[in-house]
Amino acid sequence: SYELTQPPSVSVSPGQTxxxxxxxxxxxxxxxNWYQQxxxxxxxxxxxxxxxxxxxxxxxxxxxxxxxxGTLTISGVQAEDEADYYCxxxxxxxxxxxxxxxxxxxxx
Amino acid sequence: xxxxxxxxxxxxxxxxxxxxxxxxxxxxISDYYWNWIRQSPGKGxxxxxxxxxxxxxxxxxxxxxxxxxxxxxxxxxxSLRLTSVTAADTAVxxxxxxxxxxxxxxxxxxxxxxxxxx
Numbered sequence: 298s299y300e301l302t303q304p305p306s307v308s309v310s311p312g313q314t315x316x317x318x319x320x321x322x323x324x325x326x327x328x329x330n331w332y333q334q335x336x337x338x339x340x341x342x343x344x345x346x347x348x349x350x351x352x353x354x355x356x357x358x359x360x361x362x363x364x365x366x367g368t369l370t371i372s373g374v375q376a377e378d379e380a381d382y383y384c385x386x387x388x389x390x391x392x393x394x395x396x397x398x399x400x401x402x403x404x405x
Numbered sequence: 406x407x408x409x410x411x412x413x414x415x416x417x418x419x420x421x422x423x424x425x426x427x428x429x430x431x432x433x434i435s436d437y438y439w440n441w442i443r444q445s446p447g448k449g450x451x452x453x454x455x456x457x458x459x460x461x462x463x464x465x466x467x468x469x470x471x472x473x474x475x476x477x478x479x480x481x482x483x484s485l486r487l488t489s490v491t492a493a494d495t496a497v498x499x500x501x502x503x504x505x506x507x508x509x510x511x512x513x514x515x516x517x518x519x520x521x522x523x
Contacts, residue, residue, distance in 0.1 A: 298466060330509040332450075339499055339516050340450065345509035383450050387507025392463050394440070394452040394507050 299388045301397035308403040315374050317400045319367040319384030329367030330385045379404045407432040409514035423487040427500030438503040439483040443496040490521045
């Protein structure tokens, strides 16, 4: 079955840049979407179609994709960005949806 | 503004059937892909499947024989049935909307906790 791989955790100090990666064999052909999830809440879309930002999401959130890797970048990290982040995509036939295992972002 | 709300029993006995409903307000259920996603305690997100206009559906292969999803367009509701549940099915269940199969989820329900226990 198709899988997306994320690092379990990333730690940064306030004001620094956090980068969270997502690896998957079909990512060269499929978009990568990113969600932020805080404790006890539903996920929130922060990046879609690799690098598009929904309205209302701060400009410090950006996305990119190259080859089999998608990257979520948070510039000037703030304490409120501490959360779990998940990437999401689909298999090459759009039959199955898959989430990465999630990355816990800790703001030191 | 589109809003989604999951509803259903919070406790299901082992071997029985889990049934949940997602009610959509502020928009039509037609022409979108309606997904169920769950999250076991302390774990990541797991996609369960989607349904579209009662014309097309797709389910996670790990659950394929136990899961069914359907839309009721007259009431803008979306349902999930998961049969033969075990403790491993204990999770928060979310419904979410996408405009394409495998597309991004722009609207989510708040989630509902279902516990499988005798």
